[in-house]
Amino acid sequence: MQKTVLDLTVKSCEMISAQYALLKLTQENSLPEMHAGQFVEVRVDNSSTTFLRRPISINFIDRNDNTLWLLIQVIGDGTRSMSMLQIGDIVNVILPLGNGFSWPKEKSKPILLVGGGVGTAPMLYWGKLLKDKGYEPNFLLGARSKKDLLQLADFSTFGSVYTTTEDGSYGEKGYVTNHSALNEKPWQRVYVCGPKPMMMAVAKEAKRLGVGCEVSLENNMACGVGACLCCVEDTKKGHVCVCTDGPVFDVEKLKW
Amino acid sequence: MAKNINMSVKLGELALENPVMTASGTFGYGTEFADFVDLNRIGGIIVKGTTLHHREGNPYPRMAETPSGMLNAVGLQNKGVHYFVDQIYPTIKDLNRNIIVNVSGSAIEDYVETARILNELEGIPAIELNISCPNVKQGGMTFGVTTDGASEVVSAVRKAYDKTLIVKLSPNVTDITEIAKAAEASGADSVSLINTLLGMAVDAEKRKPLLSTVTGGLSGPAVKPIALRMVWQVSKAVNIPVVGLGGIMNGRDAIEFMLAGATAIQLGTANFIDPMVTNRVIDEIQDYMIRNNVSDINDLIGALEV
Numbered sequence: 062m063q064k065t066v067l068d069l070t071v072k073s074c075e076m077i078s079a080q081y082a083l084l085k086l087t088q089e090n091s092l093p094e095m096h097a098g099q100f101v102e103v104r105v106d107n108s109s110t111t112f113l114r115r116p117i118s119i120n121f122i123d124r125n126d127n128t129l130w131l132l133i134q135v136i137g138d139g140t141r142s143m144s145m146l147q148i149g150d151i152v153n154v155i156l157p158l159g160n161g162f163s164w165p166k167e168k169s170k171p172i173l174l175v176g177g178g179v180g181t182a183p184m185l186y187w188g189k190l191l192k193d194k195g196y197e198p199n200f201l202l203g204a205r206s207k208k209d210l211l212q213l214a215d216f217s218t219f220g221s222v223y224t225t226t227e228d229g230s231y232g233e234k235g236y237v238t239n240h241s242a243l244n245e246k247p248w249q250r251v252y253v254c255g256p257k258p259m260m261m262a263v264a265k266e267a268k269r270l271g272v273g274c275e276v277s278l279e280n281n282m283a284c285g286v287g288a289c290l291c292c293v294e295d296t297k298k299g300h301v302c303v304c305t306d307g308p309v310f311d312v313e314k315l316k317w
Numbered sequence: 318m319a320k321n322i323n324m325s326v327k328l329g330e331l332a333l334e335n336p337v338m339t340a341s342g343t344f345g346y347g348t349e350f351a352d353f354v355d356l357n358r359i360g361g362i363i364v365k366g367t368t369l370h371h372r373e374g375n376p377y378p379r380m381a382e383t384p385s386g387m388l389n390a391v392g393l394q395n396k397g398v399h400y401f402v403d404q405i406y407p408t409i410k411d412l413n414r415n416i417i418v419n420v421s422g423s424a425i426e427d428y429v430e431t432a433r434i435l436n437e438l439e440g441i442p443a444i445e446l447n448i449s450c451p452n453v454k455q456g457g458m459t460f461g462v463t464t465d466g467a468s469e470v471v472s473a474v475r476k477a478y479d480k481t482l483i484v485k486l487s488p489n490v491t492d493i494t495e496i497a498k499a500a501e502a503s504g505a506d507s508v509s510l511i512n513t514l515l516g517m518a519v520d521a522e523k524r525k526p527l528l529s530t531v532t533g534g535l536s537g538p539a540v541k542p543i544a545l546r547m548v549w550q551v552s553k554a555v556n557i558p559v560v561g562l563g564g565i566m567n568g569r570d571a572i573e574f575m576l577a578g579a580t581a582i583q584l585g586t587a588n589f590i591d592p593m594v595t596n597r598v599i600d601e602i603q604d605y606m607i608r609n610n611v612s613d614i615n616d617l618i619g620a621l622e623v
Contacts (some may be wrong), residue, residue, distance in 0.1 A: 080605050112538075112590075287349050288349040292380075293377055294377065
């Protein structure tokens with residue numbers, strides 16, 4: 062997929078929970094081809110303290126209204142500034158970056174998409190693409206508390222949604238690895254994104270079930286295009302760039 | 318390009334169509350930016366630092382954002398010169414007329430052998446000797462912080478390398494003009510400066526350094542005043558052409574470095590913010606020349622009125 066630099070316009074930017082903003086960007090021309098699991102590098106113009114772009118996963122692409130959705134977890138100056146963008150603001154992005162998720166082999170066997178915290182972001186678009194192509198995506202989403210579970214209604218339009226909360230305020234209590242759904246269906250493949258310890262635990266479960274697993278990593282990046290070699294992950298084949306050889310990796314390739 | 322405007326410059330025997338080059342370690346091997354810019358338009362592309370043997374580089378994390386800049390501690394990760402010659406060179410040699418290889422090493426013999434191998438490649442008209450990388454335990458900056466170290470490595474490489482030899486200097490020294498003079502006396506055709514400045518970043522909450530190596534190299538607009546000062550000082554101290562780099566983000570910055578004495582400039586960290594910056598800076602330099610009635614860019618070199 063060809064990479065390009067675009068000036069997109071903010072269609073909407075709303076806080077969907079205390080710590081998360083949903084930014085929807087658009088332009089006149091049709092948005093380019095992008096795959097689930099890929100990300101974009103956003104230039105933050107409204108912050109005086111940031112310098113580098115911010116890498117954000119593609120949360121969703123709505124081809125009907127030509128919008129690119131980015132789910133922003135407000136952690137520092139860059140993400141805070143992004144959460145304060147106004148309708149009509151111009152946002153410069155480099156996209157699409159990274160490799161994206163790989164298609165499962167069989168349409169008949171169910172797929173499990175696991176997300177924790179802001180890691181749920183790439184799973185929404187992936188769920189849609191899988192459903193459109195005739196697969197059966199299922200979502201297992203975990204958060205600290207009910208208020209931290211995001212976009213549940215959107216996820217449910219593409220497949221069954223299973224949830225866990227650490228405080229038990231919604232869904233099953235505990236972590237995603239505790240959820241009964243893991244043993245409920247003959248999963249064909251597991252895709253997971255979230256905090257590293259969570260992904261490692263899910264990968265372990267997948268291995269126990271004898272199921273293939275893809276993880277999405279989030280290493281600190283500078284260029285986003287595989288030139289600077291800052292975002293490397295140590296794999297069985299040595300250091301590779303998360304921005305080009307990833308962010309999605311078959312867990313078998315990692316040294317986990 | 319507009320008529321009657323000359324943007325070409327020379328670094329010794331090396332002719333550049335325009336003074337804009339890319340800094341080693343920030344532009345990969347060129348192909349990484351092919352979707353964004355016309356690679357052929359760039360004056361020269363300096364590819365990633367190449368060592369005799371394969372290097373894995375430093376452990377992650379290797380970067381930290383800093384005010385108006387960033388720190389990197391990559392550590393010269395590369396697959397070695399033999400892999401470069403066999404696998405990479407054939408695919409990149411025609412991307413640009415000036416594909417230049419940055420050469421690093423831990424020991425003099427490594428520098429010399431790598432230079433000797435690259436000397437054989439028809440499509441590589443120059444090498445840039447890295448005696449200034451602050452992110453490797455041996456070699457790199459070790460050679461570039463003393464006049465003896467610099468003389469030793471440059472003289473040795475000069476014997477093994479026939480084409481244009483650019484020596485990249487470290488700013489982490491007391492007097493960079495001394496190192497530059499030593500490089501010139503040892504046969505360098507040109508010096509490029511500055512490499513990154515040694516810096517550090519800390520996570521106050523975790524109470525840990527942000528880089529796996531604790532210290533790393535600072536680049537970006539934050540270093541520009543230091544780089545500009547050093548280019549000015551060095552260009553007065555040597556007769557060979559100076560290549561300026563350090564925080565250049567646009568055409569105006571590039572002109573400032575040329576006025577201070579640089580014959581050519583390199584764009585590094587700027588590529589991360591704007592992947593199209595190389596082509597943009599060429600256009601901006603041209604605009605400046607038209608606006609200021611400068612028909613030959615060489616008239617700007619060292620034209621600072623002090």
